Amino acid sequence: MDAKDGFRFWHYDGQSAVRRSVLLREVGNGFVPQEPETGWTGAPVDWAELTVIGTEGGRHAYGHRTLPGWRMGFNGDAPPAIAAHLPQAERYxxxxxxxxxxxxxxxxxxxxxxxxxxxxxxxxxxxxxIPRAWENRMGDAMVGDFGGRFCHTVAGDAALKALVARTDPKGEARDVALANIPIPNAVTLPGGRIILFDGLVQKAASADEVAGVLGHELGHVRNRDTMNALVRQLGLSVVLGGFSGNAGGTLNGVLALSYGREAEAAADGVAIAQMRAAAISPADTAAFFERMGGKGEAGRAAQAMTWLSSHPLSAERAKRFSAAVQPGARYRPALSPAQWQALRGSCAADRNVAKAFESPF
Structure with a gap:
């Protein structure tokens, strides 16, 4: 290919605003643009230095990788000898x-x-x-966000301690507390901390029902479900920064956690096993799930948003606890009537506990 091929390009050299009509003279691996009418000759350019600016509607424009303002183009189709050297437009x-x-x-x-x-x-x-020490620090930091709403009376504390001893004899939970919050729920914080809400205790018809919920939360502690769910939903940043000034935000995340069907089923399995070992009947827990869920799947779906919202209710869960009742087994109540009344009256009797309202978060 040489200038006598006669194929014209329009050209800007990037140094001036003059538009030139040039021919290309082949030199080594590139070319030199020349304008015969004026005798102008540009600097040599390698074909590999060309970039595609646009190739639409029969118009083709090319730039230079290192020379700003350098442009060259033509209309129509280039001769094969030239087209073979031109870069192709990138479609994707x-x-x-x-x-x-x-x-x-x-x-x-x-x-x-x-x-x-x-x-x-x-x-x-x-x-x-995740190191246990880190997880423990996260849970300890979140406890402060309950704003003094933990209920304490001599009789109430003794009753809660007795219930924990029956349900968690190995002490797998680092701490179990009762909070003056009227929501029928319970939550497992990182680091093996379980919080029972007073609304749960008031809605329960017996200590056996609370024992079933406590055993379920113990399953989350044993399987580290809270950390698993936090990593899944909030990312590793919660592990690295959740206990350093953002505990409140992380606590909101914990209260909104969903563990998934497998984790919930495993936690129910722990609850049933712990109740069996403690000779506590799971029948009341089955009745509790039925009562909290309402009648019909539609009722369960609607009420689950407020009742045990982080632990979805279902007929299958109630049936599982009901099926776990062993005919002929000698069950003992989780608490005596006096202990149960002391636990239920703990928040009302504690004059120092912070006032309850619908949600402290």
Whole structure:
């Protein structure tokens, strides 16, 4: 290819605003632009230094990788000898254009699936690696956000201690407390802290019902479900910063956690096993779930938003506890009538506890 091929380009050299009509003279791996009418000759350019600016409507424009303002282009089709050297426009991107759209789309989909699977599975192996000391510090920091709403009376504390001794004889929970919050719920904080809300105790018809809920929360402690769910829903940042000035925000996250069907089923299994070992009947817990869930699946779905909202209610859960009742077994109440009344009256009798209202968070 040389200038006598006669194919004209429009050209700006980037040094002036003059638009030139040039021919290309081949030199080594590139060319030199020349304008015969004026005798102007530009600097040599390698073909590899060209970049595509646009190739639409029969108009083609190219730039230079290192020379700002350098432009060259033409209308129509270039001769084969020139077209063979010109860079091709990227339709989707360099590697997609090299592979083709559908192979690239397939590869991207596969990578996306692997990433999603890794993200979903990550908490299961990350949570056990989190040092217990870090988890304990997170739970300890969150306790302060309850704002003095822990209920304490001599008789109430003794009753709660007796209930914990029956349900958790090995002391797997670091602490179990009763909070003056009228929501029928319970929550497991990081570090093995379990908080029973007074609303739960008031809604319960017996200490056996509370024992079932406490045993369920113990299952979350044993399996470190809270840390697993926090890592899944809030990310590792909660582990690194959740106990350093943002405990309140993290506590809100804990109260809104959902553990998933497998974790909930495993926690129910722990509750049933603990109640069996303590000779506490699971029948009352089954009745509690039935009562809290209302009649019909629609009623359960609606009321689960306020009653035990972090632990979805279902007919299957109630049936499981009911099926765990062993015919002929000699069960003993979780607490004596006096102890049960002391626990139920603890928040009302504690003159120093902070005033209850619907949600302190």
């Amino acid at each position: 991107g360099r590697w997609i254009d090299r592979w083709g759209f559908w192979p690239a789309a397939g590869a991207f989909t596969l990578v996306a699936i692997l990433v999603v699977c890794a993200v979903l599975a990550a908490p299961r192996w990350i949570a056990p690696l």
